[in-house]
Amino acid sequence: MATAELTAAFARLDQATSTADLVQATRAIASLQDPEAAETLIKVLGFNNPAMASVATEGLISLGCAVVPKLLVSLDARNYGARAWVVKVLATLRDPRGLELLEHALQADIAPSVRRAATKGLAELDLNNSRDADALRRCCDGLLLAGRDDEWVVRYAAAFGLERRLQHSNVSGSMTDQALALLRQLSSSSEDVKVVRLRAQLALQRLNAE
Amino acid sequence: MAVTEPLNETQVIANLGQSADPSAQYYAAWWLGKMRSRHPEAVPLLLKTLKALEQTPVEPDRRGVALNAIRALGRLGNLAARNPLCELLNSTDYTVREEAARSLGRLRDPAAVPGIRRLIESGTAVAGGEQAGSPLLQEPCEALIESLGEIGLSSAETLAAIRPFADHPRPLIRAAACRALLQLTGDSSWGVQLIELLKHPEALVRLGALLDLGATGWIGAGSAISAAAVEPSLKLVALRGLAEDSEDPQVLRAMDALI
Numbered sequence: 001m002a003t004a005e006l007t008a009a010f011a012r013l014d015q016a017t018s019t020a021d022l023v024q025a026t027r028a029i030a031s032l033q034d035p036e037a038a039e040t041l042i043k044v045l046g047f048n049n050p051a052m053a054s055v056a057t058e059g060l061i062s063l064g065c066a067v068v069p070k071l072l073v074s075l076d077a078r079n080y081g082a083r084a085w086v087v088k089v090l091a092t093l094r095d096p097r098g099l100e101l102l103e104h105a106l107q108a109d110i111a112p113s114v115r116r117a118a119t120k121g122l123a124e125l126d127l128n129n130s131r132d133a134d135a136l137r138r139c140c141d142g143l144l145l146a147g148r149d150d151e152w153v154v155r156y157a158a159a160f161g162l163e164r165r166l167q168h169s170n171v172s173g174s175m176t177d178q179a180l181a182l183l184r185q186l187s188s189s190s191e192d193v194k195v196v197r198l199r200a201q202l203a204l205q206r207l208n209a210e
Numbered sequence: 211m212a213v214t215e216p217l218n219e220t221q222v223i224a225n226l227g228q229s230a231d232p233s234a235q236y237y238a239a240w241w242l243g244k245m246r247s248r249h250p251e252a253v254p255l256l257l258k259t260l261k262a263l264e265q266t267p268v269e270p271d272r273r274g275v276a277l278n279a280i281r282a283l284g285r286l287g288n289l290a291a292r293n294p295l296c297e298l299l300n301s302t303d304y305t306v307r308e309e310a311a312r313s314l315g316r317l318r319d320p321a322a323v324p325g326i327r328r329l330i331e332s333g334t335a336v337a338g339g340e341q342a343g344s345p346l347l348q349e350p351c352e353a354l355i356e357s358l359g360e361i362g363l364s365s366a367e368t369l370a371a372i373r374p375f376a377d378h379p380r381p382l383i384r385a386a387a388c389r390a391l392l393q394l395t396g397d398s399s400w401g402v403q404l405i406e407l408l409k410h411p412e413a414l415v416r417l418g419a420l421l422d423l424g425a426t427g428w429i430g431a432g433s434a435i436s437a438a439a440v441e442p443s444l445k446l447v448a449l450r451g452l453a454e455d456s457e458d459p460q461v462l463r464a465m466d467a468l469i
Binding site: 112113116117119120152153156157160193194195198199202 | 442443446450453454457459462465466469
């Protein structure tokens with residue numbers, strides 16, 4: 001049962017017509033921090049209104065990992081805008097259940113900002129459990145793919161992510177070799193974009209693998 | 211030729227060399243710049259397309275090819291393009307002058323400075339005055355001032371020509387002037403003025419100031435860029451400029467937080 005406050009906030013959202021009112025109503029729903037608000041906040045992500053979606057994204061993140069199953073089933077595959085926001089929420093929550101969606105976003109999304117967020121997610125999903133060896137391998141495979149992306153910002157995120165995984169996760173020997181080889185490539189003159197080279201050099205330096 | 215097949219450099223050069231199909235030339239000129247072509251025919255052929263701008267009237271399709279060629283010549287970094295581009299600063303076509311100025315900025319050849327500076331020396335009232343019935347100024351001041359900053363040759367004449375534009379009524383022109391003056395003098399007070407523009411009510415001005423701050427490589431801008439009310443993707447572009455100029459790991463740390 002939704003609380004009276006939440007019901008009232010939903011009603012305000014239904015009645016809102018201007019962007020300012022819509023954003024205000026979304027903010028009111030998000031600020032209640034009520035898990036029952038998740039579905040409505042997810043619906044808002046699909047309204048194609050960046051100001052509202054950004055407020056809803058913050059609201060969903062503050063609700064924590066409990067929203068992950070709802071995020072995964074609710075997703076309208078045809079709504080690219082909504083998917084970008086969902087990728088951002090999943091990447092920030094670091095919940096391993098988001099793995100498949102992040103993998104897919106990295107491989108298939110046309111927007112560099114979404115591939116960048118997916119890459120960050122693959123770098124930071126919480127995989128402390130030893131059972132997660134397969135998930136860790138998939139994350140690393142994703143990061144290797146991101147390192148060959150056409151967009152510099154995705155390759156930058158890959159350098160960041162490979163460093164994190166090599167530093168904090170129990171990555172297998174052969175995967176470590178591949179990751180270091182890619183970082184060396186990104187730090188060399190075969191990489192056109194200087195900031196990517198700088199980031200890969202920093203990663204190698206921190207990993208004592210120059 | 212099937213449209214879906216990716217073009218190789220030999221085909222692109224052939225497409226630029228022919229003149230029966232201007233749309234193939236248009237694409238070829240863009241492609242050579244985008245791919246940073248090192249083909250020995252690239253620069254001569256691009257320069258040849260500029261001849262279309264000397265005809266009266268200029269054919270619209272050929273003008274489009276020439277504009278792409280001007281942009282490509284800036285990207286290819288071959289100084290053989292400098293004199294032809296400098297001549298285009300005398301064009302009666304505003305967009306041609308604007309693109310030529312931008313490409314000269316990319317070439318970073320100090321020899322281009324006097325020609326660019328001449329166009330803004332009449333000051334904010336003439337060069338920086340509005341054209342009747344058009345949103346354009348008399349001269350493409352933003353491009354001219356920015357390219358003087360990019361080339362980076364500081365002299366009393368150049369600084370004196372740019373300084374009045376720091377008080378121009380249009381915020382984007384003020385931003386361009388502050389950016390160039392910061393690049394040319396290293397005086398951080400110009401950076402402080404740019405940071406003020408990051409609070410401007412118009413999103414477009416905030417964005418312009420953000421990219422200008424990134425382009426200067428002024429390390430004092432880092433935290434202001436991170437905190438600006440602008441999309442993260444754009445902040446990353448601005449911080450990229452800063453990181454590449456300063457090579458400061460602090461900037462990389464700020465970028466890590468935004469990805």
